[in-house]
Amino acid sequence: MFIDILIEKNPKLIQTALSLHTNGTIMPDSYIIDVDIFKENAELIKAESDKHNINLYYMTKQIGRNPYLAKILEDLGYSGAVAVDFKETEVLMKNNLKLGNTGHLVQIPSKMIGKVLKYGTEIMTVYSFEKACEISEEAEKLGIIQDIMFRILDEKSSIYPGQEAGVDLCDLEDITKKILTLKNVRINGLTSFPCFLYNETNNTIEKTENIGVILKAYNILKEKFNIKVKELNLPSSTCIENIKMIKENEGTHGEPGHALTGTTPFHVNRKAVEKPAYVYVSEISHNFRGKSYFFAGGHYRRSHMKNVLTGSSYENLTKVNTEDFDPNNIDYYLGLSKEQKIGDTVLGCFRTQFFVTRSDIILVEGIQSGKPQIIGRYTALGERIEV
CATH class of the missing domain: 2.40.37.30 (Lyase, Ornithine Decarboxylase; Chain A, domain 1)
Known part of the structure; x- marks a missing residue:
């Protein structure tokens, strides 16, 4: 390719x-x-994100959860890792790396939540009230309040097979009311996946309908619950080409993975x-x-x-x-x-x-x-x- x-x-x-x-x-x-080109790519992506005030969680699954390369990214100022499954989370913790977003695309298992919270994660993506309860219970034991983020979807959202999960927009108000009764979690983010995809015909990266669902959820939380979440995380295809698009669509965070090695689908483009x-x-x-x-x-x-x-x-x-x-x-x-x-x-x-x-x-x-x-x-x- x-x-x-x-x-x-x-x-x-x-x-x-x-x-x-x-x-x-x-x-x-x-x-x-x-490694030299990897670092060069990472520096260029970081510079572009700084220009548009976009925070970056780096992704390591594409590069084999590699701790050496992850450390390079942290030294360059990346906010931490998006650990897309709990086994990646374990590798990151074992190597004393920063956890940015955990629980997306794969939730943290019940018996592992306490370990992750004790280690420290900036935010944790949840799909259900039950998972939020587990996080709150473990956070209470540690005397902390943990930020959580909804993966939000509706009936028109793009979902890959094997990734069927999230909070339906129609259920957002109900789950929010329940979570607001919990003392040790704070709703502070929204995400979905994929938010951008490569259009091979047009040779461009384009936004998906998932972004619109995130923005609808943001307004519901703001207008009905007075919750103004700090993080609108718009992942997929994050690279120099679409970082400005993240900003234009009110996003705050991106998650570069394949861009670090110059191998997103867009990179067939010279x-x-x-x-x-x-x-x-x-x-x-x-x-x-x-x-x-x-x-x-x-x-x-x-x-x-x-x-x-x-x-x-x-x-x-x-x-x-x-x-x-x-x-x-x-x-x-x-x-x-x-x-x-x-x-x-x-x-x-x-x-x-x-x-x-x-x-x-x-x-x-x-x-x-x-x-x-x-x-x-x-x-x-x-x-x-x-x-």
Whole structure:
């Protein structure tokens, strides 16, 4: 999906990845992250958000919950992490990182709430009165008042399968009345997902109907309950291209994830500012019935992978079409349209979510200065690999 953009905007990453594989430093099924470009992207996104007074919660699931990269973001002034599931929350806490928004897209389990509140989280997204009760009970034990945020939806809202959850707009007044009886939580935010999506036809990022629902909920809370929430969190596709749009739609927060590696769907567009910061590395395993197969493990069913580069030197790298892969199967191998030389390097750049893969994550600094150095090897779930 991003191979041509990678060739154009970050050829040094290609050269480095090829070298690290051909000399045996890294094995197939690895993602190499160009830490310098990652940081450059993060700085540019932060500068744009500062210009429009938008706060940023960084997202780590796409980069394998990686604590080293998360620390870079915090040092740059990002407000903290949006922990989209409770296992990511655990990794962040283990590495002493800031929790910004927890509970969205996945709620914090009942028996974990006390641990998270004791550690500290800026705000916690809730889907129900019952979850708010649990949070209030644990907050009371700690002697604190915890800010909470509704994920708000209506019958027209966009919802992805596996993410069916939230407070229906028609139920907002009822749940608000109930929560106002709780002493140790404070309604202080509204969010939804997705609030922006890439329109491939127009090559633009556009707002979804979910934003309108958030603004309706904001007015209900303000006019009927005198609650003026501080946070209107408008996530999805957060990047330099749409930060101004967040502000124009009365948002206060964004949640960059793929933009940090220059790989949102919008980044097939050459005018996108952020550069590709990762490449997938594999190797031709074998040929079979006129096609070639490479070691896999890093496949993501929404990858939109169409082609890869393969070869043994930078000068002889060839772009080869990939075969469609049925996501009902395990990606032991992925196929190429024609035979290649066994042992050659395979390089891909496509949409992914590291945390749902079996891949190793290799962090490399110094690529852009011509002095590449591996500074860490991690699992796709953020655990450091000792070599």
